[in-house]
Amino acid sequence: MDKERALRIYLAEDESIILNWIKSELLDMGYDVIGCATDGKTAVAEVLRLEPDMVIMDINMPEMDGISAIEKIVEARLVPVIVITGYSDPELIDRANEVGVFGYLIKPIDIHELYSTIKITQRRFEEFKNVLCNLKDVKGALEDRKYVEKAKGILMDRFGLTEEQAMKTMQKKSRNTNKKLARVAKDIIVSEQILK
Secondary structure, X not given: OOOOOXXXXXXXXXXXXXXXXXXHHHHHOOOEEXXXXXXXXXXXXXXXXXXXXXXXXEOOOOOOXXXXXXXXXXXXXXOOXXXXXXXXXXXXXXXXXXXXXXXXXXXXXXXXXXXXXXXXXXXXXXXXXXXXXXHHHHHHHHHHHHHHHHHXXXXXXXXXXXXXXXXXXXXXXXXXXXXXXXXXXXXHHHHHHHHO
16 A cells, blocks of 8 residues: 555445455555445445545445435435445446446456556546536636626726727736736726726
């Protein structure tokens, strides 16, 4: 295991022999198993309370099946999930895919496969989070651009400025007041609405 902070894993498996074996193997690999459950309902409650870095969950469990549990977990919290199951039918794989599972392992589990799946899932999840973050940044930039364009239009109409002059006016105001250009644009829009 890398010298970084140990990955905090939550494990849900209804067969106690398999649960204890996987837990032991994860601990031997250097991971921190922060909780275990033998049913889906308990798993959901504990995952939301403990906030692990990753969840490894069986699909066939009492009280709430693994897919339903995963669905509830990912609705409330962004966390990568690896499914372990004895079944490989396409419908089950599709359901797992639909709820956002990052890995799918079929029993009996090979410990080397488990390790590589954890590592790949961890890396893909980091990439996924980066994409989400970039998407938020792009959406924010587009929203800011809309405000700037609208404010330019207001300045052009009200003061007879060209587009370039309106932009330079806003940029100067931004520098002088130490405000972001989008904030200056929003202020202009609000001022215009007050004057109407």
